[in-house]
Amino acid sequence: MHLNYHFLRFLAPALHQRFQGSRIVSCFSQSKDELILETEGPEENSFIRAHLLPPQVFLAFPAQFHRAKRNSIDLFAELVGDLIVKCGAFRFERAFYFDLGSGKKLVFKLHGNRSNVLLYQKDELLPSLLFRNEIREDRELDWTSLENPLDLGEERFADLDGNASQFLPTLGAIPRAWLKERGYPEASLTEKWQLMQDLLDLLDSPLYALVDRQGEIHLSLLPEENATKTLSDPIQATNELFYLALVKGSFEKEKISLLRSYQDQLKKTDSYIQKSSAKLSELKNAAPPSQLADVIMANLHEFGEGKTEAQLLDFYTGKPVQVKLKPNQKPQQLAEGLYRKSKNRQLELDQIEKTIEAKLRLKAELEQKLEAIEAIREFRDLKKYKKSNKEDKALSKEATGLPFKTFEFEGFTIWVGKSAKDNDEMLRGFVHKDDLWLHARQVPGSHVVIRMKGITTLPSSVLERAAGLAAYYSKLKTDSLAPVIYTQAKFVRKVKGSAPGSVMVDREKVVLVPPAGPDEETAAMKS
Structure with missing residues (x-):
């Protein structure tokens, strides 16, 4: 009810008592939707703080406010030096006003997501200045129309x-x-x-x-x-509401959002570790393909006279095994393929073990972060934490307008820039130096990033998937095979004055992949 007429009719007289005879000494903003007026009274200074970011529309009237040294802009210069003569509420309307010594009228219109602050010149019915210029209808708002007497008989x-x-x-x-x-x-x-x-x-x-x-x-x-x-006291109630609902409430929401994001990532990491560990155990316990290759090579005579199928004794297990050749395939070729498959499986085992180790390190790091956030009690400490962990800010589920699309593949997170400007924003504000950066070679396209912080080994399947996305979100989208360059993010730099999305890249490698969109699977890496 803090935006309601039934509260404003009590708030306005209290504001009149506090601010009558005070002089406005500054008017500024240091965030897009918040306006602050500083007043100098006969006995003390005070501030009028209007936070108009929908849906969090709140007022506060603090005795002190520390203006930021940067990112602060002066507004409503016409108000500076003017004297506050009166504060009143419009009848049965969600708005109140300050009458000034110069004859100007400063109106606070508290219409939810259409809230605004409007300045009217002396004897003028239409505003000369708006705080939120995007609310076009306010340019024609006659302040007298805000008076709305009602018959309550x-x-x-x-x-x-x-x-x-x-x-x-x-x-x-x-x-x-x-x-x-x-x-x-x-x-x-x-x-x-x-x-x-x-x-x-x-x-x-x-x-x-x-x-x-x-x-x-x-x-x-x-x-x-x-x-x-x-x-x-209505002013005290407004100030307390501002603190509990906006300051403390926003802190709690932001903290909970960050906690949930880390918890979600921890859950995914645990799931990946469990699945990969099960797969590793399965591969280790299964007979290597080289054993069957040994059996085939020891029984080549069984495939004489053009035979394509034979039952052989597996001397490793003592059991018979059925072996069938493809058309025009020689048994030596089948055995060669099995030896190669066995060698590749050992490489896969090594890679899975290394990835599990990296995921275990990531799990420990996430658990430490959760413990650190749980201990935070003040907004200032949360802000400090987020600044020192800025590469994690994309975790927040509340985050809106992120400059990239997010994909999950085999436990890895892949980001794809949405536009040229977004590519720059992603590189500047989100990417860690150890992340892997990819881009379709020598054509316009999205920057793609594989999140690698705390991970030292990257499965080739993940590289191929990210490269397929880089090719798909580029001018090479329709090619059967596309070259994609990749390197660590620390070797990618923006040159001052260059076009949006344009970067300098060092130590890049090239991979050939078929372009593959969000719902497609990439083929094997070609080189």
Whole structure:
């Protein structure tokens, strides 16, 4: 209810008492949707802080505010030096205003995701300046239209058949829920009128209660049994709500989001370790293909006179084994293929063991990170942690507008840049120096990154998959085979002044793969 007329009509007189006679000494913003005004009063300085980032629209009026040295811009220069004469609330509207000594009017329109701050010149009905210029309809907003007197008499109530939303559209969710809990929808007209009068009496003499509703803090003007905190000063209630809902609430959400992201990654890592360990055990316990090759080579005479099939005694197991040749295949060729397969399997065993070792190191690192985040209690420490682990910021499920698509393959994470500018952003703000970077050779295309932090061995299948994506998201998409270069991210650098997506690459290697999109499988690496 902090954006509601029924609260603003108490807040405005309190603001009038605090700010009347104060002079505006600065007006600035250091984030896209937050405006801060600094005022100098007869006795002390104070600030007006309007955070208008939907859906988190909150106000605060702190005695102190530390302006950032960087990323801060002065706004509404016309306000600086002006005197605050009056603060008032528009009747039955989610808006309040400051009248200034120069005749200007500063309006705070609190319409949810259409919230804005508007400056009107003396005797002008249309705004001269908007804080959020993207809200185009506000350019034609006549401030007098915000005044909305309502007839709250019983006759009008009866004419509306007790429809609460039409009778008093400014009620808001909490008062409407209060009426519903008391059987308002089913009540008679007389009973509805009495319930409405009871509600208005409560709204006329409120205590400002901060309540937790499904993990979010709300301000209520009604008696609340399980209030987090109850206050009698509307400015103090607004400040406390700002801290609990925006500052602390955002901290808790960000912390939980980061924890869940690490937990999800840990779960995937555990799953990969378990599956790979089972596969490793299976391969180690299975007879190597070279044993069958030895049996074939010892029984070449069984394939005389053009025979393509024979039952041989496996002298390793003592059991018979059926061997069948392909058309025009010699037994020596089959044995050669089995020897090669056995050699490759040993390479696969070595690679799986190395990958499991890397995943075990990653698991230990994730467990340490989870322990570190659990211990964080302040936003400042969380911010410091994220800064020192900036390559992990893409883990957050709450993260929006990431400059890349994400793919998972055999326990590895692969990123594909969405555009030329996004390629630069991914390289600049997300990639670790040990990650593997790929790009279709000598043609425009997406940057592709295999996340390798803490991992020393990369299976060839993962390299092929990422290379297939790099080819698919490039001008070589329709080729049967495409050359893709790859190197460690530390050997990729952006040259100042170069075009978006353009980089210098050192120590690159080349792999030939068929382009393969998100739902396709890559073929074996060609070179």
